[in-house]
Amino acid sequence: MRRLMKTIHIKKGYLPRLAGVPADTLKPLPPPGRVAACPARIPFIKPRLRVKKGDHVQVGTLLYEDKQDSRFQFLSPGGGRVEDIRLGPRRRVEAIVIALSPDEKRVAFPELSKLQLETISRPDLVERLCTGGIWPLIRALPFRDIADPDTVPPAIFISMDNQEPFQVPADIYLKGNEDLFEFGLHVLKRLSDKIYIAGAKSGRAGQPDAGRWANLTYTGKYPAGDPGVLLYHLKNTPDENNSWFITGQDVLMVARLLKNGRYPTRRVIAVGGSAAGDACHVQTRLGAPIAHLMDPVPDATTTRYVAGGVFHGHTVTPDDFIGLYETALTVLPEGNEKEFLALFNPGWRKPTYSRIYLSALNPADLPANCNRHGDERACIACMHCADVCPVDILPQLAYKAILAGEVEEALAHGLLDCVECGICTCVCPSKIELTETLKTARAAYRKEQRCG
Amino acid sequence: MNRIKRFFDTQRPRFSSGGKLEKWYPFFEAMETVFFASDQVTGRQGPHIRDSLDLKRYLATVLLILMPLFFFGVYNAGYQALRAAGIPVDFWPVILAGARIVLPIVLVSYGVGFAWEILFAAVRQHPISEGLFLTAMLFPLTLPPTTPLWQVALGISFGIVLGKEIFGGTGRNFLNPALTGRAFLYFAYPAQMTGDTVWIALNGIKETAVDAITAATPLVVAAATHTAGTVEKSLTGAGYTVSTLFFGLYPDSIGASSTLLCLIGAILLMLMGIASYRIIFGDILGVLATGFFLNLLATPASPPYMTLNPFYHLIMGGTAFGFAFMSTDPVSAPDLHTARWIYGFAIGSLTVLIRVFNPAFPEGIMLAILFMNVLAPLLDHITLRFRLKKRVPNV
Ligand code: SF4
Ligand code: SF4
Numbered sequence: 001m002r003r004l005m006k007t008i009h010i011k012k013g014y015l016p017r018l019a020g021v022p023a024d025t026l027k028p029l030p031p032p033g034r035v036a037a038c039p040a041r042i043p044f045i046k047p048r049l050r051v052k053k054g055d056h057v058q059v060g061t062l063l064y065e066d067k068q069d070s071r072f073q074f075l076s077p078g079g080g081r082v083e084d085i086r087l088g089p090r091r092r093v094e095a096i097v098i099a100l101s102p103d104e105k106r107v108a109f110p111e112l113s114k115l116q117l118e119t120i121s122r123p124d125l126v127e128r129l130c131t132g133g134i135w136p137l138i139r140a141l142p143f144r145d146i147a148d149p150d151t152v153p154p155a156i157f158i159s160m161d162n163q164e165p166f167q168v169p170a171d172i173y174l175k176g177n178e179d180l181f182e183f184g185l186h187v188l189k190r191l192s193d194k195i196y197i198a199g200a201k202s203g204r205a206g207q208p209d210a211g212r213w214a215n216l217t218y219t220g221k222y223p224a225g226d227p228g229v230l231l232y233h234l235k236n237t238p239d240e241n242n243s244w245f246i247t248g249q250d251v252l253m254v255a256r257l258l259k260n261g262r263y264p265t266r267r268v269i270a271v272g273g274s275a276a277g278d279a280c281h282v283q284t285r286l287g288a289p290i291a292h293l294m295d296p297v298p299d300a301t302t303t304r305y306v307a308g309g310v311f312h313g314h315t316v317t318p319d320d321f322i323g324l325y326e327t328a329l330t331v332l333p334e335g336n337e338k339e340f341l342a343l344f345n346p347g348w349r350k351p352t353y354s355r356i357y358l359s360a361l362n363p364a365d366l367p368a369n370c371n372r373h374g375d376e377r378a379c380i381a382c383m384h385c386a387d388v389c390p391v392d393i394l395p396q397l398a399y400k401a402i403l404a405g406e407v408e409e410a411l412a413h414g415l416l417d418c419v420e421c422g423i424c425t426c427v428c429p430s431k432i433e434l435t436e437t438l439k440t441a442r443a444a445y446r447k448e449q450r451c452g
Numbered sequence: 453m454n455r456i457k458r459f460f461d462t463q464r465p466r467f468s469s470g471g472k473l474e475k476w477y478p479f480f481e482a483m484e485t486v487f488f489a490s491d492q493v494t495g496r497q498g499p500h501i502r503d504s505l506d507l508k509r510y511l512a513t514v515l516l517i518l519m520p521l522f523f524f525g526v527y528n529a530g531y532q533a534l535r536a537a538g539i540p541v542d543f544w545p546v547i548l549a550g551a552r553i554v555l556p557i558v559l560v561s562y563g564v565g566f567a568w569e570i571l572f573a574a575v576r577q578h579p580i581s582e583g584l585f586l587t588a589m590l591f592p593l594t595l596p597p598t599t600p601l602w603q604v605a606l607g608i609s610f611g612i613v614l615g616k617e618i619f620g621g622t623g624r625n626f627l628n629p630a631l632t633g634r635a636f637l638y639f640a641y642p643a644q645m646t647g648d649t650v651w652i653a654l655n656g657i658k659e660t661a662v663d664a665i666t667a668a669t670p671l672v673v674a675a676a677t678h679t680a681g682t683v684e685k686s687l688t689g690a691g692y693t694v695s696t697l698f699f700g701l702y703p704d705s706i707g708a709s710s711t712l713l714c715l716i717g718a719i720l721l722m723l724m725g726i727a728s729y730r731i732i733f734g735d736i737l738g739v740l741a742t743g744f745f746l747n748l749l750a751t752p753a754s755p756p757y758m759t760l761n762p763f764y765h766l767i768m769g770g771t772a773f774g775f776a777f778m779s780t781d782p783v784s785a786p787d788l789h790t791a792r793w794i795y796g797f798a799i800g801s802l803t804v805l806i807r808v809f810n811p812a813f814p815e816g817i818m819l820a821i822l823f824m825n826v827l828a829p830l831l832d833h834i835t836l837r838f839r840l841k842k843r844v845p846n847v
Pocket of ligand 2: 379
């Protein structure tokens with residue numbers, strides 16, 4: 001089947017060449033002793049717990065749901081006993097830890113054949129995805145919250161790959177799962193008339209194996225493949241702003257639930273970063289412990305573990321767990337020491353967006369650490385942030401508008417087009433928290449909208 | 453390294469909160485970060501990595517690029533002084549003489565500027581803004597070598613306090629502080645500063661009755677030419693050939709005479725992405741376009757200055773220095789790229805117009821830049837309106 005292929009060229013963006021790219025291998029890991037669900041890492045929801053410590057659960061038992069919309073259900077990624085419910089600051093539920101029993105039981109969900117898929121009504125399909133705990137994997141622009149099951153989106157974007165360092169390439173998670181993926185696509189087609197299957201043109205998804213589905217290819221640096229960026233470059237009318245998106249690997253989750261009638265727990269995770277001992281891809285369980293993914297576990301005082309990529313991820317400890325939305329573990333040196341005479345270092349190995357260090361001439365992948373490399377200063381209008389922003393926001397002006405309380409002005413600047421990619425903050429020589437400010441303002445605006 | 457580290461570690465308690473010198477912590481911090489980069493790490497949420505570049509390095513790089521101009525300024529000041537005094541111009545004596553003229557000016561500029569900066573930092577409890585280190589170097593380079601030290605002190609104070617600090621410090625100023633200081637001296641002490649004549653500092657070189665001798669600057673020579681089409685000739689006649697003007701070995705302000713070094717500086721700044729090439733090319737285009745336009749308009753009755761080959765405007769006076777180092781100051785320039793083209797073009801154009809039509813101000817570049825500094829927010833505002841109109845709304 002030939003599809004009409006569209007290619008978008010995204011000129012802005014920024015991808016530092018970082019050392020620690022995961023090898024192409026896929027390493028199956030032995031089963032972990034425990035897994036967990038991490039409500040605190042699902043943005044915008046207010047979890048209501050449906051289990052307590054000591055309860056016995058099966059794979060697919062309801063663990064918690066969103067108080068604001070109880071159709072957003074989150075199921076147990078393991079069978080066994082609820083060993084612990086970890087609370088964070090202000091009694092936020094950080095993790096519901098399940099000690100796995102050797103004979104895990106699974107909740108049975110109704111199976112759906114390809115034929116039934118064509119005839120099932122849309123509300124029934126949505127209902128199955130919700131009770132199967134898979135609905136939260138479908139998210140909506142512009143806020144990137146869980147999609148509203150009552151609406152029909154103008155389009156759904158499927159991100160086959162993601163250039164954020166370091167993510168699982170499509171060919172690795174797709175290998176051997178092509179039929180499942182095809183099934184998942186059919187499910188999504190029942191949800192929206194327009195499906196964009198987006199893959200990088202020169203990237204691995206452009207190769208025949210993974211790319212045979214792609215109907216939208218793009219060129220450009222991180223975050224060119226982000227659904228928000230693609231939408232920004234495609235859209236002609238404001239109606240399209242509320243498109244939905246899902247990742248390629250999550251399409252497999254959708255398919256597994258409906259086709260096999262089981263809550264899916266398989267995950268492929270990319271383990272990368274210059275401090276990761278063995279940078280590779282691992283096949284493991286949903287909600288696996290962080291320490292389980294690394295062998296050996298690098299020293300915690302000088303290392304930062306990030307669940308998710310370099311730009312979007314959350315800092316975690318080895319006792320934490322990988323979250324529902326995270327398919328990467330990035331391990332970086334913390335960089336918490338005072339570098340001697342850094343001001344005078346020609347910087348052959350210092351990653352930078354500017355061309356002020358000699359590294360501008362160095363083609364190698366460079367080790368990055370989590371040092372801020374300087375203190376916060378006033379904006380000097382160097383325009384680095386605006387030159388990298390993939391959706392043509394002028395981050396420094398949007399930032400100033402937000403600080404001045406001018407939300408309307410920030411919206412006119414394109415606040416809601418922001419994809420929270422983090423590169424404006426990353427390249428700012430004045431170390432201004434642009435992304436964080438925009439993100440907070442976006443969330444505040446969403447809240448205002450919801451509460452009327 | 454360990455000795456230095458120990459030194460800072462033992463001093464830190466005195467400057468930290470509760471310590472005796474708590475108020476002066478910004479000073480301590482500024483000193484420590486010269487040797488040791490900060491150990492601050494990024495937050496728990498992404499982005500987890502930050503660029504290696506910070507403001508200190510950014511400004512230090514510009515300072516480094518200014519060094520050749522500074523050394524040439526020292527050489528030139530010494531050279532002109534010895535030549536005027538009739539002493540043979542050998543390398544070392546020239547350098548020595550130049551250093552005796554220029555170093556005090558630069559040191560006063562730094563000393564006074566730094567004092568103000570520390571004071572404001574201590575009172576406002578904000579870190580010392582590194583912009584000062586650049587301002588305090590740019591400012592003396594625009595001065596004639598004869599400037600009395602008290603005027604240097606006054607000028608830099610004016611530039612730092614009124615050009616910058618009252619607006620809230622580096623990043624919030626809308627005027628270029630070095631130029632503000634320079635303009636202040638220009639208007640406050642026109643006798644010494646207007647640029648009608650050049651100054652050759654002779655202090656301490658030879659016992660003479662006056663401590664400076666004067667001669668007409670290229671700008672004045674050009675403005676005073678009486679016959680159309682002969683401006684170039686009168687410049688050459690006064691000793692200002694194209695190559696002299698280009699290489700810069702003639703009496704002028706300390707750092708601005710050598711077009712060649714300014715050109716190299718500008719190229720480096722653009723290659724490193726520090727200076728906006730849009731501003732610099734805009735500047736140059738503005739000069740050339742306006743110059744050619746005046747050539748076309750020139751009639752026998754109009755000022756002969758109008759017939760000057762526009763390329764001369766680029767190598768005469770402070771044009772090259774102003775373009776490379778003053779007009780490109782990103783804080784006082786507009787933010788948006790399109791606005792920067794317009795800003796540059798307007799600066800170039802105004803520079804020529806002021807020079808040709810307003811003989812009271814032989815040097816147009818300084819006023820052109822300050823004037824456009826003031827207009828920069830307006831340029832931004834207009835460009836922004838056009839830019840935002842193109843977005844598909846998302847509200
Ligand atoms: S403003 Fe938003 S989209 Fe633009 S670079 Fe910053 S985080 Fe990315
Ligand atoms: S990168 Fe930072 S300093 Fe540069 S314009 Fe943006 S906010 Fe300002």
